[in-house]
Amino acid sequence: METESKSVGHEAFLESQKKRVAQIREELNRLFPDPVELVLEIGCGHGHYLTAYAEQNPESHCLGLDLVTKRIRKANAKKDKRDLNRLHFMKAEVREFMLAWPEHLSLERIFVLFPDPWPKKRHSKNRILQLNLLDELAKHARAGTALHFRTDDENNFTWGVEVVASHDKWTIRDDVEWPFENPSFFQDLFTAYQSLTALHGG
Secondary structure (H helix, E strand, C coil): CHHHHHHHHHHHHHHHHHHHHHHHHHHHHHHCCCCEEEEEEECCCCCHHHHHHHHHCCCCEEEEEECCHHHHHHHHHHHHHHCCCCEEEEECCHHHHHHCCCCCEEEEEEEEECCCCCCCHHHHHHCCCCHHHHHHHHHCEEEEEEEEEEECCHHHHHHHHHHHHCCCCEEECCCCCCCCCCCCHHHHHCCCCEEEEEEECC
8 A cells, every 4th residue: 555655646746747847848938939048047046146147248048046936036026127138037946947948948058056065975865966967957058068066065065076077078177267256145155165167078
């Protein structure tokens, strides 16, 4: 009975996920009906960084993701106040988001800034940088697409370096400058942090 119950629960989850993926794809097609390259921030919070980036790069199409409705609402308020029509924010889990990715979109740049470090070793599978996510990002990246990762947590940074360095589609490049600096809640909060940039295709 327990096994049967788990099976039913898993099927219900997959059906619910399928609906969420379809909704995300519909929203992406609405926001970006034509082929464009996106600047994507995974875990955008209240949108401080990406809003400032979009202001400095008005020709870029930017999209921020977060799981918390209140954060997305505040991020969209910032965007609307500044009338940034190429900047968008969306509530979505990143792996479901990647499943929904339309073929006419590609990635120009990816930011992962101060994600939850999940400091306990047994929780490392929950850290955002994983090989399967790098696989999905690589599918929609062009040669030279940049992945920018920043964290204040030493263990999370070491983890990120190891995961990215072990992937055959991404190459860590110490010679590539951080593209845009802007004060943010987390960056101002922490006295020290570390950054890496990796390029798709070397």
